[in-house]
Amino acid sequence: MMTLSILENLQRENLNPIEEARSLNLLTQKIGMTHDEIGKSLGKSRSYVSNTIRILALPKEILDLVEDGKLSLxxxxxxxxxxxxxxxxxxxxxxxxxxxxxxELEYIIYPPSSRKKVKDKNIFVSEIEEKLKKELGNQVKIKTNKNYEGSMTLHFDSIASLEDLISRLSKKTH
Structure with missing residues (x-):
């Protein structure tokens, strides 16, 4: 009953982004739905659900600015x-x-000097990172040496996000 109520609430068009993020988070925390299950229920992608919930990691003052429409999602x-x-x-x-x-904000957070490192990265590795990011909905970093030996890092921002990531990776290997 609670699940249906939250899902109906999410389909209202007048929810602000913070209300939506809180409702999505409630489905994961209280009901135990995965981001993928929520996405399918709402006709949204899993990455949309994950990225919307991630917003809640910001300080309350910033969440208030988004909620008041002073700052965009x-x-x-x-x-x-x-x-x-x-x-x-x-x-x-x-x-x-x-x-x-x-x-302009991206330019401040990712100054051109830090972008050069990305451009120097092998185009093949960059394409794989981007493909995995789209597929998994999580930040992916691949570090390699000239022999293509290295490591891959998958970012997650909560235990629910980690569990969802593990679940999706397990399904892909079976």
């Missing part, structure tokens, strides 16, 4: 890349005061 998602809470808050204020675009 795209800005909030971009702010997740900045791990320092104080810097996130300062950037949020700058976004509002300077009417900063998401592209």
């Amino acid at each position: 795209a800005h909030a998602r971009t702010l997740l890349a900045e791990k320092d809470t104080k810097k996130q808050l300062l950037l949020a204020k700058r976004i509002i005061n300077e009417k900063m675009s998401v592209r």
Whole structure:
């Protein structure tokens, strides 16, 4: 009954992004649904569900700005890349005061000097990272040496996200 109530609430068009994220998170935390199951129930992708829930990791002040419509969901998602809470808050204020675009924010968080490293990476490895990111809905980093020996890192932001990732990877190997 609770599941149906939450799913019906999510299909209302007037939910703000934070209400939606909280409802999605409730389905994972209280009911135990996976991100994939939620996505299928709502006609959304698993990565959409995961990325929406990730927003809740931001400080309350930023969530309030998104909820009040002063900060866009795209800005909030971009702010997740900045791990320092104080810097996130300062950037949020700058976004509002300077009417900063998401592209401008990305330029601050990912300055051109840090992008050069990505461009120097083998195009084949970059394509695999991007393909896995789209497939899994999680950040993927591959580090290799010249002999293509290396490691792969999969990012997750909660125990539910980790469990969902493990579940999906297990299904792909069986």
